[in-house]
Amino acid sequence: MERRTIFPGRLLPILLAAPQLLLTAVFFLWPAGQAAWFSTARQDAFGLRSEFVGFENFSDLLTDPLYRESVGRTALFCALVAALSMGVALLLAVFADREIRGRAAYRTLLIWPYAIAPAVAAVLWILVLHPQVGLVGRWLNRHGVAWDYRLRDAQAMSVVVLASAWKQVSYDFIFFLAGLQAIPRTVTEAARMDGARGWRRFRTITLPLLAPTVLFLLVVNLVYAAFDTFGTIQALTGGGPGKATETLVVKVYRDGVVNLDLGSSSAQSVLLMGGVIVLTMLQFRFLGRRRAD
Amino acid sequence: MKRRTLIAGAAALGLASRAQAQTPGARTRVVFWHAMNGALNDEVNRICAEFNAAQAATEVVPVYKGTYPETLTAAIAAWRAGQAPHLVQMYEVGTGSMLAAGPAVKQTWQLIQESGVAIDPNAYIGAVRGYYSLPDGRLASMPFNSSTSVMWLNVDAMERAGLDPAKPPATWPEVVAAAQAVRAKSAAPTACTSAWFPWIQLEQFAAMHDLPYATKANGFEGLDTALLVNAPPFVKQLDRLLAMAKDGTFRYGGRDNAADPLFTSGETAISFNSSGSRGDIAKTAKFRWMEAPLPYDPELTTAPINSIIGGASLWTMTAPGRTSAEYKGVAQFLAHIAQPAQDALWHQNTGYVPVTLAGFEESKRQGYYGKNPGADVPIQQLTRGTVTPNSRGFRLGRMPELRSIAYEEVERALQGQQGAQAALDNVVGRGNRVLREFERANRA
Numbered sequence: 149m150e151r152r153t154i155f156p157g158r159l160l161p162i163l164l165a166a167p168q169l170l171l172t173a174v175f176f177l178w179p180a181g182q183a184a185w186f187s188t189a190r191q192d193a194f195g196l197r198s199e200f201v202g203f204e205n206f207s208d209l210l211t212d213p214l215y216r217e218s219v220g221r222t223a224l225f226c227a228l229v230a231a232l233s234m235g236v237a238l239l240l241a242v243f244a245d246r247e248i249r250g251r252a253a254y255r256t257l258l259i260w261p262y263a264i265a266p267a268v269a270a271v272l273w274i275l276v277l278h279p280q281v282g283l284v285g286r287w288l289n290r291h292g293v294a295w296d297y298r299l300r301d302a303q304a305m306s307v308v309v310l311a312s313a314w315k316q317v318s319y320d321f322i323f324f325l326a327g328l329q330a331i332p333r334t335v336t337e338a339a340r341m342d343g344a345r346g347w348r349r350f351r352t353i354t355l356p357l358l359a360p361t362v363l364f365l366l367v368v369n370l371v372y373a374a375f376d377t378f379g380t381i382q383a384l385t386g387g388g389p390g391k392a393t394e395t396l397v398v399k400v401y402r403d404g405v406v407n408l409d410l411g412s413s414s415a416q417s418v419l420l421m422g423g424v425i426v427l428t429m430l431q432f433r434f435l436g437r438r439r440a441d
Numbered sequence: 442m443k444r445r446t447l448i449a450g451a452a453a454l455g456l457a458s459r460a461q462a463q464t465p466g467a468r469t470r471v472v473f474w475h476a477m478n479g480a481l482n483d484e485v486n487r488i489c490a491e492f493n494a495a496q497a498a499t500e501v502v503p504v505y506k507g508t509y510p511e512t513l514t515a516a517i518a519a520w521r522a523g524q525a526p527h528l529v530q531m532y533e534v535g536t537g538s539m540l541a542a543g544p545a546v547k548q549t550w551q552l553i554q555e556s557g558v559a560i561d562p563n564a565y566i567g568a569v570r571g572y573y574s575l576p577d578g579r580l581a582s583m584p585f586n587s588s589t590s591v592m593w594l595n596v597d598a599m600e601r602a603g604l605d606p607a608k609p610p611a612t613w614p615e616v617v618a619a620a621q622a623v624r625a626k627s628a629a630p631t632a633c634t635s636a637w638f639p640w641i642q643l644e645q646f647a648a649m650h651d652l653p654y655a656t657k658a659n660g661f662e663g664l665d666t667a668l669l670v671n672a673p674p675f676v677k678q679l680d681r682l683l684a685m686a687k688d689g690t691f692r693y694g695g696r697d698n699a700a701d702p703l704f705t706s707g708e709t710a711i712s713f714n715s716s717g718s719r720g721d722i723a724k725t726a727k728f729r730w731m732e733a734p735l736p737y738d739p740e741l742t743t744a745p746i747n748s749i750i751g752g753a754s755l756w757t758m759t760a761p762g763r764t765s766a767e768y769k770g771v772a773q774f775l776a777h778i779a780q781p782a783q784d785a786l787w788h789q790n791t792g793y794v795p796v797t798l799a800g801f802e803e804s805k806r807q808g809y810y811g812k813n814p815g816a817d818v819p820i821q822q823l824t825r826g827t828v829t830p831n832s833r834g835f836r837l838g839r840m841p842e843l844r845s846i847a848y849e850e851v852e853r854a855l856q857g858q859q860g861a862q863a864a865l866d867n868v869v870g871r872g873n874r875v876l877r878e879f880e881r882a883n884r885a
Contacts, residue, residue, distance in 0.1 A: 192541060298695040390852045391849055392851075407845075
């Protein structure tokens with residue numbers, strides 16, 4: 149059932165909404181509008197000479213094989229982060245849902261990584277995986293594995309996926325646990341009575357009932373991996389080696405802030421903004437459906 | 442969107458400093474943005490405090506703005522908002538961008554002319570002056586902290602390998618032979634590493650061997666410059682390093698200064714790195730070490746000329762309503778740090794090379810090199826031979842991006858994804874696209 153409060157007149161509702169609208173205008177509409185404007189111009193870093201070039205920045209981007217590679221790389225990165233973090237979170241949630249000793253402490257500890265700042269998380273992972281300094285990194289090298297994520301593409305990708313997924317496990321864990329607890333015991337008990345064993349019970353009963361949570365988390369994880377992992381990647385690898393871990397957000401930063409190519413960087417921002425809008429719409433639609441259920 | 446926030450933030454900071462600058466009755470404030478952290482930050486603060494104590498008219502306020510690229514971005518954002526600092530420290534590869542900045546900067550020759558403060562460009566070491574001068578020799582920015590790259594050697598490891606530390610390898614074939622000896626005797630886990638790969642293995646290599654890195658005198662003579670770094674001598678040099686990496690005598694330690702710990706931990710016997718890493722090595726290395734000039738390729742030359750510098754220079758920036766008194770204060774500060782005694786002190790306290798010849802002489806007179814053997818190697822290397830258009834430095838737009846491209850392609854080659862020729866062809870192809878973009882964006 150929906151509840152609404154109807155304010156009389158026009159002035160009061162406008163006044164009440166004004167602070168939020170003002171914030172949106174100053175911190176979103178203005179900069180986003182400027183990015184859109186910059187994306188149609190070619191200008192030098194100091195803004196001394198500006199030339200309107202229409203959609204040239206966009207066509208340059210879309211025909212640039214390096215940009216397309218970055219899109220593919222970002223898709224792979226997002227898929228890996230989402231799969232890893234959700235997989236691990238589901239596993240942990242299933243175990244935490246059982247009757248075990250110290251369950252509360254166990255759950256609290258699992259939530260910690262979520263509160264860690266991306267750059268700090270990256271430093272922690274460097275301390276573990278650095279080939280000369282890191283505990284695991286040194287161990288791998290001593291045991292004949294040529295471990296150096298600063299020089300090997302696949303290793304670098306696995307390091308940023310690991311660090312990014314690790315940060316997201318907590319969030320997924322909370323939702324999975326809540327989802328699991330919302331499944332009526334009677335259903336699983338009935339399956340047990342019918343002789344369904346652990347894995348079969350999980351696959352045929354738990355997972356379908358958990359599907360809405362899985363879908364919701366999938367969208368959240370994809371958005372997280374695509375847009376929220378900049379700090380972690382920047383601090384861990386800076387996008388290297390080569391361009392092995394340069395996802396779209398890292399590329400926007402490199403081209404705009406480091407290389408000062410404002411036109412191209414703005415065009416990339418506009419494309420990313422389109423991506424965020426689509427993903428957010430999907431999420432809202434989905435959340436709306438969940439609420440309507 | 443991140444950049445917007447930066448611009449807004451820089452603008453806010455600038456506003457704050459302006460508000461203070463206009464306090465009535467106060468001394469003229471000169472805001473100085475720099476990128477020196479740690480001990481170097483203390484040293485910058487010392488210089489400013491001394492200058493402020495020595496005269497009453499001007500007060501220089503040093504502000505640490507982060508890394509070099511961050512300082513560049515902040516300065517640009519501040520200028521666009523009309524709130525640029527009076528002085529900004531800009532790394533050498535940002536020189537091309539600053540020169541294209543037109544009204545945003547007041548070049549040093551112009552500042553000298555307008556303020557009447559005497560600063561003699563000829564006081565500076567040729568390789569330093571050349572990098573920061575216009576083609577006709579007028580100073581565009583003020584030399585400040587300069588380094589060059591040298592070869593660092595682990596003396597203990599060399600002796601274990603049966604090599605004579607009194608005769609460090611002078612050529613690349615000798616380096617290869619020494620590396621083989623280190624490996625054969627297991628004198629160190631890996632023989633060599635190199636920090637700052639594009640700077641040391643490509644840019645320095647070009648300058649020392651008097652090879653053009655790019656057309657139009659490395660960009661000094663026009664924006665329509667194109668890279669030449671896929672020429673045979675560079676391919677041969679990269680091939681040599683790739684071969685060493687393959688047989689395990691060369692180890693890539695990452696970008697910029699990420700390879701530093703590979704030498705100081707004793708992991709490698711030879712390291713090609715900035716002369717500015719002397720302080721760090723002296724503090725952390727638990728073995729005997731020495732520095733020697735960068736090796737050369739005897740097939741290209743038997744008398745290598747000067748290497749180029751790294752580091753940064755000071756640019757004077759403009760802002761609406763900035764008074765001639767403020768510019769004069771800037772000029773006086775610059776004249777202060779150019780004094781031989783100041784230059785020598787900065788050199789000895791930081792490990793950067795002296796930028797003036799008199800600063801070098803002063804350090805010699807004080808007996809600094811007697812107490813610190815090898816500390817004059819970088820200066821000798823910088824002053825060797827006559828500066829040519831190929832060894833003057835670089836005037837390429839968006840040079841930080843060109844270096845990133847070189848890193849990326851070399852990293853791919855080191856993983857065996859491409860050969861030396863293909864890597865350098867890609868550096869040239871991708872780099873030239875960047876240069877054309879810069880040319881189009883900066884055409885008058």
